[in-house]
Amino acid sequence: MRRFATLVFLLLFTIPFGVSISGCSKKTATVFCNGGDTGPAVGQVSNIALQPKIFGVSLNFAQIGQVTTPTAIDCKGTAVTVSSYTYATFLPNGQPDMTIADVQPTTGRLCAGTWNRNTGGGIADFTTCNPTNKSGTVYVVANGGGVSSNPLPIFVHPVVTNVTLGALSTDCVNDPATNCSPAAFVTQTTTCAQTTNGNGCCTVPVTPTVNAVAATGCVSQSVTSQLAARVLAGNGANISCQVGHLSYAPQIASIVTIDQNGVATAQQPGSTVITANISNAGSSAGFFSTCPPVSINLTATNGTSNSTSVTVNPNNVQPINYVAVDKNQTVLTGLTLNFESTTPTTIPAASAASVTPIFPGAAAITAVCQPPTCNPSPFNQIGLFGNGKAITSNPVLVTAPGTNSTNLYIASTNSFYLVPVDFTQTQLGSPVRLPYQPNSMVISNDGSTIYMGSSFELMTFSATSNSISAQDTTVPGIVLAVSPDGTTLVLTDPIRQFVYLYSTKGSILTQYGGVGTHAVFSPDSTTVYITLGDYNSSTGVTTPNNTLLVHSAFTGWYPTTSSQPTTDVAIGVPSVGAFFGGNPTTARSYCPVTTTIGVPPTTSSTTTNLFYPDAGVLGPQTDRIATTNDGLHVLGATVTPTPTLTDLAIGTPASGSTAAAPGLPVGQCPAADTPAQKFPTTTAFTGALPGVTASAITGVFPTSDSKIAFVTYQGSGAVVPTYTPQATGAGTLGSIPLSTALGTPVAPVAGVVSADNLTFFVGTSGDNAVHLITKQTDGTYKDTTTPIAPKLPDVNGNIVAPNLLVQKPRKATS
Structure with a gap:
């Protein structure tokens, strides 16, 4: 009885409550596209798109492809979801066809032929594409939500084996290109009448809205031009009109942009490979060239x-x-x-x-x-x-203009010590004990680091803390040069017979067999020119040979040979090549001699280059050389047959050069070995070094303002030879007597010019001092300042000549 009463109670109170909840429910109001009470509703499928709408899909015989996922929107353009799609193919006349191209009805997988159906034997349907070898165009439509998509063209054709860029076709019957294809008219306002020879081409090629891309030349920046390609099948048949639209892509996008119609717009100078995408595969079709500067x-x-x-x-x-x-x-x-x-x-x-x-x-x-x-x-x-x-x-x-002070670093190949000199201080710096005797010394352009080679290791010296900051025993040898950006050293190991490019961070970047004697970088640090020699292990002497070695970031290592041994190297100003000491003095251009075989810009054309060719310079013999910053002179000195200085003047450029006379040719490299590629030079001056008896020239040092140059040597004479070049014609040879304030100097064996060009620091034998050749108020240079006595000892305590000098500028006041 109690249970029955409880049930009645629940029925009386719960049923009405539940009814009241049900009675309060409301449906979302339907919003119609036209704003009224009937018609298509917002949120229902209004349009289905298959991409790419115009360009479709290109397939080789028996190739399997895939329709892109359809996108559906409602009448307001908002994306909507369709639970499933069905796909079907039909011909341009609207009749169904599954023999040219077939589609899996539920997934959109394409077959350039016919899919297997009801094969039996455990073989699943739609897994094998059976070729029918029928060319043609069919369309795929996706259906979903009661709406059909746009028809997507499917181009079926023989297997593509070659795509080549070239000139636009003017004969669609005998020489068809992609501008003959009916697909090229899709974006036009008209259609075309097709030929009757079965190649599927229009009888008249489509007229592009822009000029054709240059077949044998470059395109100027911002100029647009139409690309055209010829597509070949495996049997050599031209099927350009059967493959539909080609999609072009440049390997270097900064050189050219290409739109979906194959219209190319030239951008930055350069040439790039153009890839034509067809049949779901890329093919290198040719090259596009944007014109480089000529000046x-x-x-x-x-x-x-x-x-x-x-x-x-x-x-x-x-x-x-x-x-x-x-x-x-x-x-x-x-x-x-x-x-x-x-x-x-x-x-x-x-x-x-x-x-x-x-x-x-x-x-x-x-x-x-x-x-x-x-x-x-x-x-x-x-x-x-x-x-x-x-x-x-x-x-x-x-x-x-102005003056500065100098930090000078003094060392010797015969001493374990380095002496720093700060000219803002009144006394000499304390000598620094080195791990080994240095055989070479260079300083980075920022003045922060000094690199010294030795027979046992590379020693890195901090010019900030005046102490050894690093040692590397993996690269013993001689330091030949440091790159202007301070990232790379050129080292050579005569024992192991290697030339190294060494990262200043502490590792070998690359190496090449041989023994280097001299090296110089281009100002942008991308190219280094190196002279090589033959090392005699019994005497420890390296004799110059006729091998030249160049390393470029663009070409890598590039060895070449000269007709005679090369003794030194100096970069041209501007850096369009390098000059090499020897008998005779020669030069190499950075402009390669180019030979092209075939018709560009097709991929069948090939270009070969002779890099760093002879620049046509035959100057008098020089042992050491240097170029002046004004780009007008190559100054060299030799001891054979007598100590002599030569001024190789860089004169009026040859015909065709864009350089202002005088100077080296500037502007664009010529396309071939033409006179414009040569370095026009004349011998402006040759004269004996006055008062000098020399066994070797150790350096030629022009000031950075190109007003005067100094010569150092091994031998005797107690004078510093000078040469004052002129813009045109012969300069003046002179000499500066060395001061005897600290003893009897014999020869200036090493030197370095201060950054402000007011002082030439020269290390001398005899008095084993560093003399300061200073500029006077009348513009001449004299040795009137008390020399520096670094007192560098050898292993026996004997004071030796300071033959390693580097400097860095600093403010005139501390």
Whole structure:
């Protein structure tokens, strides 16, 4: 009875409550697309799209593809979800067809032929694409939510074996290209009448809205042109009109942009491989070339005008202006140029096209369009249309007036000690004991680090703390050079017979067999020129040979030979090559000699290059050489047959060069070994070094303002030979007697010029001192200051000559 009463109670109270809840429920109101009470509703499928709508899918016979996932939207353009799609194929006339191309009804997998159905034997349906070898175009439609998609064209054709870029076709019957394809008319307002020979082409090629891409040349920046390709099957048949639309992509996007219609717009200078995507596979179709500069004109603002020579006070920013034009006189913009300084320690060049002198001094500033950052090309296309080659500007001479002090570092190949001298202090620095006797010494451009070679290890000395900061026993040998950016050393190990490029972070970057004698980097640190020699282990002497070694970031190691032994190397100003001492003095250009076989820009054309060719210089014999910053002189000295100095003047450029006379050829490298590629030179002066008896020339040191040069040597004479070059014609040879304040000097064996060009520091034998050859108020140089006595001892305590000197500038006051 109690249970029955409880049940009645629950029924009386719970049922009405539940009914009340049900009665309160409401459905979401339907919103119709037209804003009324009927018609399509918002949120229902209104449109289904299959991509790519116009260009469709291209398939080889028996190739399996996949329809892209359809996208569905409602009448408001909002994406909606369709639970499932069904797919079907039909011909252009609307009739169903599954023999040219077939589609899996529920997944959209495509077959260029016919899918297997009801095969039996445990073989699942739609797993085997059976070829029918029927060419043609069919359409796939996706159905879902009661709506059909746009028809997606499927182009079926024989297997593509070759795609080649070339000229637009003018004969669609005998020489069809993609501009003959009916697919090319899809974006036009008309259709085409097809030929009757079965190649599927239009009888008349489509007329492009832009010019055809240059078949045997480059395209100027911002100019648009139409790409055309010829597509071949395995049997050699031209099937350009059967494959539908090609999708083009450049390997280097900064050189050219290509839209979906194959219209190419030239961007930055260079050449790049163009890949044509067809049948779901990429094929290298050819090359595209954007015209490089033929000239880069560099100037600096000087008052109200522009000039190629300017005076800038230290710590002041000097903008550099450039105008680059290509062969069509199109002014190029957005170039990635390297701005280079011949003396970056005092007057560095900034990538933002400006210079800000840090210390007094002088420098030549040039701009280089240097691959791969500017005007790149595939390696096998270097030189084609001028791409892949460097283009150099004229130099701008910058002078920063004033004086500075110097930190001088003095060492000897016969001593374990290094003496630092700070000329802002009144006394000599304390000698620093080195782990080994150095055989060479170089300083980084920023003045922070000194690198010394030895027979046992590389020694790294901090010029900040005046102490050894690192030792590396894996690279014993001689330090030949440090790159201007301070990242790379050139080392050579005569015992192991290797030349190393060594990272200043502490590892070997790359190596090459041989023994180096001298090395010099280009100002942008991307190229180094090295002379080699033959090492005699019994005497420890390396004799120059005729092998030259170049390493470039673009070409890697590149050995070449000279007709005679090379004794020294100096970089050109601008750095369009290098000069080599020897008998005779010669030069090598950075412009390769280019030979092209075949018709560019097809991939069947090939380009070969002879890198660093002879630049046509035959100068008098020199043992040591140097170039002046004004780019007008190669100064050399020799002891054979008598101690002699030579001024090899770089004169008026040959016909075809864009350089302002005089100077080295600048602008674009020529396409072949032409006179414009040569370095025009004449012997302006040859004269005997006065009062000198020498067994070896140890250096030629021009000041950075190109006003005077000093010569050091082993032998006797107690004078420092000087040469004052002239802009044109012969200069003047002279000599400076060495002071006897600390004893009797015999010969100046080593030297270094201060950054402000006011002092030439020279280490001497005899008195084993460092003399200061200083500039006088009348402009001449004399040895009137008391020499420095570093007192470098050998292992027996004997004082030896300071034959290793490096310097860095510092402010005149401490």
